[in-house]
Amino acid sequence: LHADLLVKEAFDEYRIASNNADKIAVKLETATLYRVLRGLVGSEATHVEVKLIKRVIREGLSLPFLNFASTGLVDITQDVPLGGPLNKRELEDLEHIVQANVVNVPYWLNLDRQATEGAHQAAERFKAVGPRTELATTKAGSLHLATAKGGSVTLGT
Template sequence: MKFKAFLTDNGVSLLDRRFLPALEKMGKICHLFLTRDHAFFLHNLLSTDGIQSIAQFRKQALFDDYRISSQNEDRIAFAFDISLLLRAVRSSVSICSEFGAAPAPANRLQIKLVKKLPPNCTQPMPFLTFETKGYKSAVIQDVPISKPLSRAQVLELQATLDAAQDLPRTLVQVPDLNRLQNFVDRMKHVGDLLNVTISKYGNLHLQISTTLITLGAEFRKLLVVGDKAQAPSEDRDLSAQTRSERAIAMGDAQSVQVSVRHFSKSLQCHLAKPDCAFYGIAPQGACLTVIFQFFVPGTRLTDKSISLHCRLPVLDPGSS
């Protein structure tokens, strides 16, 4: 089992300033799953509860001179603590930038999988090692990682990953991620369970109901991707709740209940600076999916080398 690659400047900035801070909010521990062509950062794929997040990078998006080999079709997966990885990347960046004036190719950041005998230990332990060559010095940082996943676990991971690629039939675009996050963060104080209704008319309706309070927000006329329908004209004069109920009754909307905390976490992904975000409900109301879209810088074209989406567990099948 071998893995060795150079992190590109673009890769460093993607991880350091965007993805790792966002993924850190999803949970402390994350799986890194490396294949011949892709690197995946995965949260909660092997557990049934908690929000699943899947960040996928084509190897060229992060690495240069990417070499991987294993007896399991060149696939390697292990768990690690995101905050440690983020610290290692940040400090490597600072070493590189200290000598930033020097010609660039010398300051390459190599990462590789190693086994080392840590002090006071009898057993060698696996590490992800960052090697930075500065102007006069070289710095090596070892990020402790879990034992690589067994063949069976890797297969399970791959299977869950394949299953998680199902797209909801209707996706609505979130109008303003920051504003929505602000709202949901404040909503957290009022209750724990959030009803999310998404309609083919482009409505996103969020509502918390407890015995004392009902608090909701409705966003209408959002961009719809996938199955869409024309909103009935008499809809305009109704309350948000009635509108949602009617749309569900007509089969034009789905509703699920998720944890407000999960929903708010999913919005934290805006730290990865996506260009837009879409919410949708998976078939049979299996989960609430949020898909983040990234554009090729300077264009409105989807950057297919990066993808990020989250799946929020549904607490109650709702009225799907």
């Protein structure tokens, strides 16, 4: 999973520091991250603070976590366990892979919250039809969702 975030769009305040040109890459279970993010939406969080932290598991052993602390109807703190952070060489290798895969992309898909939720709901419904779901866009702005068994739908133009 690779995500480029528009800092000013996603965060009120943003601070990052690392030995790798202020870049941090980690390994994590996407299902766990998805569960936490879904919980934040479900709790109608009005403010979320995300921190990269180390927790002491037992004496002499501390492990990294991505900590989400939210306020809203209910104040919730959740941790996502991490493998990493990646070292400088691993980070450079990852950057090369990402750059190699986006060289010929003439445009980026930026979905607002409503479009993202619509795409997610449609993808959830298609799970019953097939094990693989593909999301594609056109230069004209159409968003298409298709499954391995041939079902398809246009979500917007």
